[in-house]
Amino acid sequence: MHLHEEDPYSWLEDLDNPDTKEFIKRENKRTRDFLRDLSSKFRGRLEELYSARRIDNVAQTSSGLFMFVREGPERSIVRRFDDGEEEVLISSRDLPRDSVLTSEFWVSSNGNKLAYKLSLGGSDEGEVRIVDLDENKIVEKINGWLTRVIFLPDRCFYERVYVKEKTPDGIKPPTSRVVERVDGKEVVVFGEGVETSRFATIVPSTDGKYAMGWIGDWGSSEVHVGELKTPLESKKIYDGKGSQTSPIDVVDEEMYILSYEEGGFGKLVKVNLSTGKTENVLEENPKELGILKDVIIVDGTIFAHYEKDASSRLRKFKLDGSMVGEERFEGVGTITSMSTDGKTGVVVRETFSKPFELYNLNSYNKRLLMEETVGEDGDIEVLEEFIPSKDGTPVHIFYVKKKGQNPENVVAYVYGGFSYSITPRFNPFVISLLEEGHGYVVANVRGGNEYGESWHRDGMKENKQNVFNDYLAVVEEFKRRGYRVIGKGESNGGLVVAASVVQNPRAFDGALIGYPLLDLLKFYKFPVGESWISELGDPRNTEEKRFLEKYSPYHNIHPTEKYPPTLVYTGINDDRVHPSHALKFTAKLENYGNPVYLRVCMGSGHRDATYEARIDETSDLLAFIEKVFERR
Numbered sequence: 001m002h003l004h005e006e007d008p009y010s011w012l013e014d015l016d017n018p019d020t021k022e023f024i025k026r027e028n029k030r031t032r033d034f035l036r037d038l039s040s041k042f043r044g045r046l047e048e049l050y051s052a053r054r055i056d057n058v059a060q061t062s063s064g065l066f067m068f069v070r071e072g073p074e075r076s077i078v079r080r081f082d083d084g085e086e087e088v089l090i091s092s093r094d095l096p097r098d099s100v101l102t103s104e105f106w107v108s109s110n111g112n113k114l115a116y117k118l119s120l121g122g123s124d125e126g127e128v129r130i131v132d133l134d135e136n137k138i139v140e141k142i143n144g145w146l147t148r149v150i151f152l153p154d155r156c157f158y159e160r161v162y163v164k165e166k167t168p169d170g171i172k173p174p175t176s177r178v179v180e181r182v183d184g185k186e187v188v189v190f191g192e193g194v195e196t197s198r199f200a201t202i203v204p205s206t207d208g209k210y211a212m213g214w215i216g217d218w219g220s221s222e223v224h225v226g227e228l229k230t231p232l233e234s235k236k237i238y239d240g241k242g243s244q245t246s247p248i249d250v251v252d253e254e255m256y257i258l259s260y261e262e263g264g265f266g267k268l269v270k271v272n273l274s275t276g277k278t279e280n281v282l283e284e285n286p287k288e289l290g291i292l293k294d295v296i297i298v299d300g301t302i303f304a305h306y307e308k309d310a311s312s313r314l315r316k317f318k319l320d321g322s323m324v325g326e327e328r329f330e331g332v333g334t335i336t337s338m339s340t341d342g343k344t345g346v347v348v349r350e351t352f353s354k355p356f357e358l359y360n361l362n363s364y365n366k367r368l369l370m371e372e373t374v375g376e377d378g379d380i381e382v383l384e385e386f387i388p389s390k391d392g393t394p395v396h397i398f399y400v401k402k403k404g405q406n407p408e409n410v411v412a413y414v415y416g417g418f419s420y421s422i423t424p425r426f427n428p429f430v431i432s433l434l435e436e437g438h439g440y441v442v443a444n445v446r447g448g449n450e451y452g453e454s455w456h457r458d459g460m461k462e463n464k465q466n467v468f469n470d471y472l473a474v475v476e477e478f479k480r481r482g483y484r485v486i487g488k489g490e491s492n493g494g495l496v497v498a499a500s501v502v503q504n505p506r507a508f509d510g511a512l513i514g515y516p517l518l519d520l521l522k523f524y525k526f527p528v529g530e531s532w533i534s535e536l537g538d539p540r541n542t543e544e545k546r547f548l549e550k551y552s553p554y555h556n557i558h559p560t561e562k563y564p565p566t567l568v569y570t571g572i573n574d575d576r577v578h579p580s581h582a583l584k585f586t587a588k589l590e591n592y593g594n595p596v597y598l599r600v601c602m603g604s605g606h607r608d609a610t611y612e613a614r615i616d617e618t619s620d621l622l623a624f625i626e627k628v629f630e631r632r
Contacts, residue, residue: 007522009587013580015572020583024572027586027598031567031620034597038623039616042432046615046622047072049428053372055348055356056103060339063111065346067358068103073611075101077116084369089133090116098603100610102126108151109208109341115149115156121573122605122613124528125163130156140181147176148201150211152229155180157189159201163527163575171196174531178202178231190224190231191215197531202231205250206297206342212247212255216240218418218535219460223247223257225273237271238278243453244419248295249342251319256281258295264453266292268304268321281321289315291452293421296338298345301363303327305335305347309384309396310423310442310450312349314366327366329357332382332398334423352400353380355426374431379403382424387477390469396450397474398424398442400434407439409484409629411512412475416447416467417492418535419456429618433625441478445470445496461537462547468500475500475507486628488621490514491577491606498553498585501563510628511566512621515574515606518581520552521545526578554585557592565595567624569617571604597624 012020051072059066065080066089075092092101099118106115112134119126128149130140145161157180162173168185169177169192176199178190191200194215202211202224211231213224220242226234238245243261250256254270268282282292282304290308297303301324302317311332316324333351340346345361346369355372381403386394401407411433415422422442430440444450447459447467459467475485487508489497494516501511521539523529537544549555557563566589570582579600589596599620604613 007584009584012583012587013522013578015579023583023587024598024600028600031597031599035620035623035627038626039619041626042619042622043615045432045435046428046618049374049431050611050615052355052374052426052428054426055358056337057105058337058339058346058348058358059105059107060341060344060346061107061109061111062341062343065339066105066107066111066114068105075611077101077105077114079111080369089114090131099126104147106149106151109204109206113151113156115151115158117146119605121603122571122601122609123573123575124161124605125575128158142181148178148203150178150202150204150228157202157231160186161199169193174528176200188232190234192232197533199531202234203247204228206340207250210250210255212250214246216244217531219244221245223255225250225255237273237276238269249297251297251300251342256295256297258292260453264456265290266452268292268295268302281319282317283321286452289313291421291449294335294338296340296345296361297342298340298361299343299363303338303345303347303361305338307421307423307450310398310421310444312423314347327359327361332384332424333357334425336425350424350426352382352398352424352426352430374426380434387474389466389473391466393446393466393470395446395470395474396444398444400430400440400442402434402437405437407437407483409437409486409509410439410441410478411486411488411625412441412443412471412478413493414443414445414471414474414487414489414496415491415493416443416445416459416471416489416496418447419449419453420492421449429621432618432622436622436626438625438629439483441474443471443474445474447492447496460535461544464536464547464551467496468503468551471496471500472504472507476504479507484509484629486510486512486625488512488514490516492517494518494577495520495553499551499556501566502553502556502558503551505561505563508564510564510625512624513566513568513582513585515570515577516553516568516581516585517577518552518585519554520548521555523581526580528576529578554581554588557585557588559592561592563589563594563596565597565624565628567597567599567621569599569601569621571601571606571609573603573605576606 054070057068067078077090079087102117104117114131125145128142128146148159150157161176179186194200198217200215202213211228223238224234225237245259248256253273265284265286290306294305304315306313312335314327337348347359349357357371358369359366383399487497494513539545568582568586570579586598
């Protein structure tokens with residue numbers, strides 16, 4: 001198909017079309033038949049690995065630490081008291097079978113109110129339940145796509161994302177508003193008038209007095225502040241001037257704000273709420289410290305989460321910005337969650353081999369509260385190096401393998417977009433891959449935030465080809481060293497793998513393309529898609545369409561080219577990246593006689609899935625890898 005011809009697979013965009021349903025059914029059967037003999041081999045070990053305890057999210061309150069915990073098939077929200085005792089508040093075992101308890105939850109500052117989110121079939125839309133913990137009863141159920149609940153002493157606000165209908169103030173989607181339900185109707189309390197593809201939210205200060213507002217998109221944002229009880233009356237207090245900025249906290253009438261407006265490496269500023277005077281607290285220091293990712297303020301001490309060469313560091317500072325020291329961890333890892341009530345702080349960290357480490361923070365030191373380890377300590381080796389891209393830009397990689405082994409095969413993982421860093425995380429897929437004798441490569445390509453906002457912008461819009469060049473440089477280098485390589489990426493990473501395979505199919509021995517964004521000329525037509533225009537470009541704009549159509553994977557499949565074995569996988573309930581991207585790409589590759597397989601999970605969305613569905617999917621991915629690497 002040429003770029004300007006009518007799309008012959010557009011019928012696959014209608015998921016209710018009987019022909020589309022039949023296509024999915026047929027392709028799923030074909031994929032099951034191909035993988036069935038090997039998939040069962042991995043299930044037992046994956047069940048063990050997925051049974052390891054994980055802590056995904058934490059919230060510190062005056063009445064204890066609230067944690068989202070995954071352990072085997074059970075997902076739960078647990079309160080941990082100061083003496084180490086735990087109380088399970090919400091368990092997936094007690095919830096409807098077709099729902100998934102997500103890691104998104106919100107707690108009142110005194111710990112007597114809890115809101116948690118259920119995803120129906122893995123979709124972003126679902127149901128939020130608000131619980132009175134003192135009375136142990138559900139007091140409200142709210143349907144839709146909610147991303148935050150803010151508790152006041154006698155009421156609550158929540159952020160609603162609008163993807164289909166207009167906002168209460170008449171703005172077309174996608175966008176969001178902070179609303180309150182009054183007499184059965186939703187009333188906007190923050191974000192009124194915010195335009196399409198920009199979003200609005202508020203975060204309460206730890207003292208419970210202030211609403212710290214954020215309005216922005218993928219490229220720029222601004223911070224507002226006002227009284228928590230009347231956030232609509234808040235005022236803009238800080239403008240990122242075309243860059244990202246986000247509120248941290250208010251301490252002694254000084255508002256602390258994280259800003260990326262200079263070199264994009266992050267600085268901490270404070271604004272006096274009475275005078276408006278702005279002062280830099282932590283200056284950018286990329287050479288020594290890296291990128292400032294997050295900050296919490298605990299009893300007058302600033303704990304700053306920095307990321308250097310895609311690995312987390314934790315530094316301590318006084319409120320005037322003078323450094324106190326660094327809290328050191330063993331090996332490379334990622335701080336995944338930080339929280340404070342202003343007096344006590346907590347931090348969660350994970351590595352390639354450890355599902356979690358949970359630390360308590362105070363102004364003196366950090367203290368390990370608990371951890372989970374899989375396998376023998378130190379049996380995984382993590383190597384780091386830089387590989388030059390096409391234009392000479394050094395691209396950082398992690399190369400992970402079992403200690404003492406020299407794999408012949410590697411899986412090269414990538415994301416490369418939306419200012420999202422790819423850092424060391426625990427993943428049962430990776431552990432199983434290593435145990436099979438293979439290696440795992442993480443490519444920290446442009447488009448992410450591993451090296452600041454300029455690194456992100458060098459992979460946005462007309463610069464997106466840099467991302468593919470970076471990834472191809474890593475893949476081609478491992479091929480040069482004699483490895484066989486399978487590319488793997490999901491969501492925007494699926495776009496990167498697909499575009500790279502289309503541009504240089506002989507660099508890959510196989511490809512895993514998950515929940516992918518592949519049709520760059522139509523993505524804006526589907527829910528949420530229009531919000532990506534600030535990151536990707538607008539195909540309705542003549543100039544921007546030119547660079548989008550050059551690399552759009554779906555449009556650049558060549559009818560006479562031979563592409564490597566490819567598994568495309570998605571979830572039927574993915575309401576973030578529409579499943580038609582995966583369906584159309586598969587249909588076109590298959591029509592040209594390529595060895596492509598499609599896997600559509602009928603019970604998952606873009607991010608959330610049940611324990612059983614996740615094990616089934618991972619088993620099939622590992623089976624596909626074995627099939628590819630068995631081929632000589």
